[in-house]
Amino acid sequence: MKNILAAVILITFLNIRAEAQGVVVYEAPPIAAMMQKFADNNRMKPEVEGWRIQLLATTDRQKVESEKQKFQSLYPYITVDWVHTRPYYKLRAGAYRTRLETYKILYALKKDYPSAYPTVDKLRPEELVY
Numbered sequence: 001m002k003n004i005l006a007a008v009i010l011i012t013f014l015n016i017r018a019e020a021q022g023v024v025v026y027e028a029p030p031i032a033a034m035m036q037k038f039a040d041n042n043r044m045k046p047e048v049e050g051w052r053i054q055l056l057a058t059t060d061r062q063k064v065e066s067e068k069q070k071f072q073s074l075y076p077y078i079t080v081d082w083v084h085t086r087p088y089y090k091l092r093a094g095a096y097r098t099r100l101e102t103y104k105i106l107y108a109l110k111k112d113y114p115s116a117y118p119t120v121d122k123l124r125p126e127e128l129v130y
């Protein structure tokens with residue numbers, strides 16, 4: 001066990017070279033390629049996982065649009081939009097990073113929308129700015 005620990009420490013120190021002005025890290029080419037692929041992949045998908053409040057799910061598009069208008073007049077400070085996931089139109093409000101933030105707003109919305117519930121969704125980072 002001591003030999004393995006000594007080998008790991010030795011390998012770590014061989015891959016890092018300290019200079020007077022900073023530290024230079026040498027990484028193996030496969031690691032550098034993997035990290036570059038990870039960074040490129042994240043740039044292509046500018047979405048984060050977050051929470052929304054689902055207010056309504058119906059097959060009637062006109063009902064969703066009228067509820068959206070009603071919601072916007074009652075709560076102008078909360079964003080609302082609908083998505084179509086065949087065969088349902090879903091009316092969703094807000095964009096929250098955590099479940100706790102979602103429940104704070106959900107509690108206030110329950111008086112007008114008693115069947116509302118939190119749901120996980122993909123969000124654009126700019127939606128999270130309040």
